[in-house]
Amino acid sequence: MQQFLIRDIYQKQLVNQKLCVNGWVKTRRDSKGGFSFLEVNDGSCLKNLQIIAENSLGNYHDDILNLFPGSSVKVEGTIVRSLGGNQEIELKAESVNVYGFSDVTTYPLQKQRISFEKLREIAHLRARTNTFGAITRVRNALSFATHRFFQERNFYYLNTPIITTSDCEGAGQLFRVTTLDMQNLPMNKPGNINSQSDFFGEEASLTVSGQLEAETYACALGRVYTFGPTFRAENSNTSRHLAEFWMVEPEMAFADLMQDITLAEDYLKFLINHLLNQCKEDLEFFNLHIENTLLEQLNNIVNCDFVILTYTDAIKILSKHKKFSFPVNWGMDLQSEHEQFLTEIEFKKPVVLTDYPKIIKPFYMRVNDDGKTVAAMDVLLPKIGEIIGGSQREERLDILQNRLKELGQNENNYWWYLDLRRFGTVPHSGFGLGFERLIKLCTGMGNIRDTIPFPRVPGNAKF
Ligand code: 4AD
Ligand code: MG
Numbered sequence: 114m115q116q117f118l119i120r121d122i123y124q125k126q127l128v129n130q131k132l133c134v135n136g137w138v139k140t141r142r143d144s145k146g147g148f149s150f151l152e153v154n155d156g157s158c159l160k161n162l163q164i165i166a167e168n169s170l171g172n173y174h175d176d177i178l179n180l181f182p183g184s185s186v187k188v189e190g191t192i193v194r195s196l197g198g199n200q201e202i203e204l205k206a207e208s209v210n211v212y213g214f215s216d217v218t219t220y221p222l223q224k225q226r227i228s229f230e231k232l233r234e235i236a237h238l239r240a241r242t243n244t245f246g247a248i249t250r251v252r253n254a255l256s257f258a259t260h261r262f263f264q265e266r267n268f269y270y271l272n273t274p275i276i277t278t279s280d281c282e283g284a285g286q287l288f289r290v291t292t293l294d295m296q297n298l299p300m301n302k303p304g305n306i307n308s309q310s311d312f313f314g315e316e317a318s319l320t321v322s323g324q325l326e327a328e329t330y331a332c333a334l335g336r337v338y339t340f341g342p343t344f345r346a347e348n349s350n351t352s353r354h355l356a357e358f359w360m361v362e363p364e365m366a367f368a369d370l371m372q373d374i375t376l377a378e379d380y381l382k383f384l385i386n387h388l389l390n391q392c393k394e395d396l397e398f399f400n401l402h403i404e405n406t407l408l409e410q411l412n413n414i415v416n417c418d419f420v421i422l423t424y425t426d427a428i429k430i431l432s433k434h435k436k437f438s439f440p441v442n443w444g445m446d447l448q449s450e451h452e453q454f455l456t457e458i459e460f461k462k463p464v465v466l467t468d469y470p471k472i473i474k475p476f477y478m479r480v481n482d483d484g485k486t487v488a489a490m491d492v493l494l495p496k497i498g499e500i501i502g503g504s505q506r507e508e509r510l511d512i513l514q515n516r517l518k519e520l521g522q523n524e525n526n527y528w529w530y531l532d533l534r535r536f537g538t539v540p541h542s543g544f545g546l547g548f549e550r551l552i553k554l555c556t557g558m559g560n561i562r563d564t565i566p567f568p569r570v571p572g573n574a575k576f
Contacts, residue, residue: 114189120157122192128202133189134162137241138180138215140224149177151209153186156246159394163195163203164188176211182223183215183241229563236567236576244403247395248564251388252552258387259340259361262380268336268363273323275342278315279526281325283475286345287318288356319344322545323362325477325530328506331364331541332533338363340548348571352560353498355549357569364543370479370488370505373542374421374465377492377501380546381463382415388555389415396555404557410495411555419463422455424486427466430459446473449498456495464493476516477530478504490544497554503544510534 114133122132136155143149151164166177180186190206221227221235222242232239239245260270276290292312293299299307308316323339330337339362347354363376388396389411400407431441431451439448447466455464468486471478478487492501507513513534517524524531552564562568567576 118157119153119155119160119162122162122202122204123158123160126202127192128194129191131189131191131207132204133187134164134204135187135212136162136185138182138184138186140182141177141180143178149173151177151180151186151188153188154241154246156240156249158250159243159247159398160200163200164190164206164209165203166206166209170206170209172209172211177209179214180209180211181215181217181220183220185212186210187212229558229560233562233568240566243398245563247392247398248552248556248558249566250395251392251555252564254388254391255384255548255551255555256340258384258391259338259380261387262383263336263338263363266336268338268365269330269334271323271327271330271337271339273320273326273339273341275320276313276317277320277326278313278317279325279530280318281320281322281475281477283520283522284321284345284347286321286347288344288346290317290319321345322360324364324543324545327362327364327543328477328530328541329533331366331543332537332539335366336363350571352562353550353553355561355565355568355570356574358561358565359548360545361548362543362545364541366539366541368505368542369540370467370490370542373503373505373544374419374467374490377465377490377503377544377546378419378463381492381500384551385411385415385555399557403559407557410557413461414463414494417462419465419492420460421465421467423468424466424470425468427451427455427464430455444470444472452493452498453495456493456498461495463495466491466493471516474504476513476520476522477506479507480512480516488542492544494554497550499547500550500554501544501546503542505540505542508534508538508540510538 114131117132117134119134136153139152139154139161141149141151148165148167151166152161153164154161187210188204188206189208190204192202193205195201195203222238240249280287299310301307321343323341327337327339342357343360344357346356396408428441428443431454437450467490468481469489470485471480471487474487474489478489480487488505490503491499494500510531514524517527549561549564553561558564562570
């Protein structure tokens with residue numbers, strides 16, 4: 114008998130069709146009339162399929178009456194119009210085969226609600242809940258839309274290394290990668306490890322960004338994008354930081370900061386429009402159960418023009434309001450309260466801040482004519498804060514060398530990056546979008562730890 118996904122059964126309204134469904138039992142109800150209702154979910158959509166299993170089935174007493182939440186079944190039967198209740202169609206079983214029973218006393222996902230904190234401790238099972246099923250489908254749709262967006266615009270998908278010997282952001286939040294014996298480290302002199310005898314012959318770490326390597330390919334092929342895991346050992350226990358997160362990083366040759374901003378705005382709107390079309394049922398679920406302004410927020414983003422504002426103008430606006438706990442002054446890194454004020458109170462929509470002071474931004478950003486600011490841009494969203502960070506890149510060799518010197522960096526470590534400026538340098542720009550912050554935006558989930566299957570945060574890398 115042909116196997117169907119529950120999503121297709123609903124979409125195609127396959128009434129009177131004989132078919133087979135596989136899935137996990139959510140609930141069982143026994144009716145006095147000599148039959149049982151099983152709610153079965155197979156992950157293909159939010160909705161369960163109701164199965165009617167009559168007591169005339171050969172294994173009714175032995176098997177079906179022992180089906181509890183979490184058990185797995187194969188059901189063959191005919192789709193019929195439902196007589197009563199909430200669902201328009203149901204599956205009248207001709208056979209129910211059990212793949213695996215569940216244990217009613219120890220299976221953690223019973224009827225009662227479990228907090229998201231508790232679910233993180235059983236991350237191997239939380240995918241079976243309605244919420245995590247929906248998050249997973251949204252994440253998948255956003256990945257697909259990402260590739261579609263860039264492929265349609267002639268960007269090449271590029272895989273950049275995960276193990277690297279360069280620190281892109283220069284913030285020192287690196288996870289070391291080593292095969293040295295921790296009990297017996299080879300030392301040059303006390304306190305100074307000899308990395309030459311390490312696996313790669315020098316200090317290596319997990320990448321914080323694929324940007325520097327992406328630039329080399331953009332400066333050969335024009336337009337590329339990466340989409341991969343990135344790692345930051347920042348010890349921030351917040352609802353928007355992960356130690357391992359996924360980043361999408363487009364890089365374009367022959368593009369300035371304004372073109373970069375346009376690409377970022379178009380990309381975000383494309384992603385949300387794709388979701389509004391493809392994941393209606395899941396978005397409505399989040400709107401109902403997680404964040405009841407979600408659809409309004411998402412529609413607001415696709416229907417507005419983003420505000421573009423210099424950092425300096427933002428500081429002027431913020432200085433008029435004295436109530437912040439971090440006092441505002443030019444040169445500071447903006448705190449969440451300042452970002453929130455701009456996006457949620459002052460403008461009530463996405464704000465792209467540009468031209469930050471160079472002292473708070475990495476070495477690779479293009480220095481503006483004023484000598485004090487750089488051609489940077491951050492996209493800030495209501496409730497989310499920074500979702501995208503990008504810039505025009507410094508393409509002038511001498512200025513870039515000066516920047517490295519100012520920051521106390523050894524330019525020899527960046528010889529290959531500087532070569533791009535030595536041989537046919539071109540203006541180029543790019544940005545990085547934090548994929549989990551995007552999912553947070555699109556689901557309304559309050560904590561970023563619930564947007565990735567197995568979150569890595571300080572003190573926890575379980576599973
Ligand atoms: O602003 P960031 O640090 O920019 C870069 O890494 C550049 N190299 C990108 C580029 O121009 N190609 O990071 C980019 C985005 C942030 O805006 C944020 O959304 C996300 O990555 N991000 C994090 N997401 C989750 N957990 C963390 N610890 C994050 N750190 C950054
Ligand atoms: Mg940033």
